[in-house]
Amino acid sequence: MAHQDEAQSASGTKTKKPIWKRWWFWLVIIVVIAAIGSQMGGASGQTGTQSSQSSSSQNATNNAGSDKDSTNTGSTGTDSADNGGADQKSDVPAEYRSALKKAESYATVMHMSKQGIYDQLTSEYGEKFSAEAAQYAVDNVKADWNANALAKAKNYQETMSMSPEAIRDQLTSENGEKFTAEEADYAIQHLNE
Known part of the structure; x- marks a missing residue:
């Protein structure tokens, strides 16, 4: 019986994914990068100009x-x-300026979608900004949403070896990146360039 338990645990460890292939690992990495980026002020020269x-x-x-x-x-x-x-x-208002600064960081460092940034800014588990401040931020952030979708798509292709259709689904998913269908189409069309 002890021999069977050892065999099962040995075979169980063989089927586990390496930590870098787990979705939550990449989420933690992204959050840490965002935190570092926000502490450094992102692209401070551009942020001040865009904010002004x-x-x-x-x-x-x-x-x-x-x-x-x-x-x-x-x-x-x-x-x-x-x-x-x-x-x-x-x-x-200061809250609006802070939300805009965070939105710029999310757009440039993490290549998030407009809806993804809004949700992160208003989330009780995220930035906890008011809906008005978050809307101001996403309306005023200077971002190329097509380029952000393409960057996310390339990341999925390189790190997770996903198919173009799986990438498209992830980019447009309500539980995923929340890009528009047009932005996802652009990303898939330019994925291998």
Whole structure:
């Protein structure tokens, strides 16, 4: 009987996958890379420029709506423009700026999809941002979603030896990467280039 248990345990260890072939191992690696990337500030030069540009566009939208309200107080709404943009950054809430910075990190370091980033930002197990802050972030992040889908597809092909159809399914899955069908099609078309 002891001999059978030893034989079964020996045969059981032969069927186990190596740790690097398990999905959760890669998830842990991705999370660690994201954490390191966010600590380093990602591409700090680009992030500051993109954040300023998105703040400017958001401020222009806010100013257009606040012009109506400012007529009651005697303000013209052009005062912030006359300040050389010094007030523009303060018009965007800190939570929104933080969400945008995280979104940029997820898009550039982890090549995530737009929906994947939104879900990560709002997840109670992720970043826990408000839905509004997450929506602001994904609306203002500068990313090439086709390129992100292609990077994910190549990663699946190289590390997991998946077929193109399995990769397409993983890219578009609600439980997977959550890319659009068009982004997945682009990735599959350019997979071997």
